[in-house]
Amino acid sequence: MTRCAEALVQLLEGYGVETVFGIPGVHTVELYRGLHGSRLQHISPRHEQGAGFMADGYARASGKPGVCFIITGPGMTNIITAMGQAYADSVPMLVISTCNRREHLRLGHGHLHELPDQRALVAGVCAFSHTLQHPSQLPEVLARAFALFGCTRPRPVHIEIPLDVLEMSVDDLDLRPRSLPAAPAPALESIDAAVALISKAKRPLILAGGGAHRASEVLTALAERLQAPVALTTNARGLLCAEHPLLLDGVLSSAHGRELI
Secondary structure, rough: OOOOOHHHHHHHHHHHOEEEEOOOOOOOOHHHHHHOOOOEEEEOOOHHHHHHHHHHHHHHHHHHOEEEEEEOHHHHHHHHEEEEEEEEHOOOHHHHHHHOHHOOOOOOOOOOOOOOOOOHHHHHHHEEEEOOOOOHHHHHHHHHHHHHHHHHOOOEEEEEEEEHHHEOOOOOOOOOOOOOOOOOOOHHHHHHHHHHHHHHHHOEEEEEEEHOOHHHHHHHHHHHOOOEEEOHHHHHOOOOOOOOEEEEEHHHHOOHHHHOO
């Protein structure tokens, strides 16, 4: 019998996930049983907040979503700081947490690591949060998460799986990853209009943000072609080398820099 936790790992592999960050705990035993024998590399920090920041850094460096396995309760509260950072900086992060069995949810009976409502807790630091009520929902919810990472502004996604659902059979479930929509391409008319405006500019200045983090070479070429100074937001630091003559380093934090812009 293939369990829901094993199906989750198989689907993550299908979507190209290579690394998972997390700390094994009493509520994530099934998730880690699913990891056994998979191709996924597991990296364990000493604290769930560390797992979140590792996933954040991994996503920034690799361009792939950072994935975390987190226990219910304290694991969830510990990772929220890292999720908030990823949310503010538009970093793709997939947080898979457990929660108590479905018949115990939101009843306040004092079960281990019980919280009144984990989804409400993380609502402000994720694009969406979903409680898996049945394994049949898993393929659709994961497809929604990876579509969001690749086709819109990426931000953390939280999926919580009750302990009883983790153990349920998925033998009749199609575990092939779904086809994802292509990322939107720039509108050619908008590019033409921008070229027309820039070509007439007398004192062009480029303000680059974190959204340009995969376009360092193109940004440098554009700046040199226009001989336009480049100001970088905090999330765009490093897009131009520190010695580049067109780099206006640190100007956004000063009144003089803002006046220049």
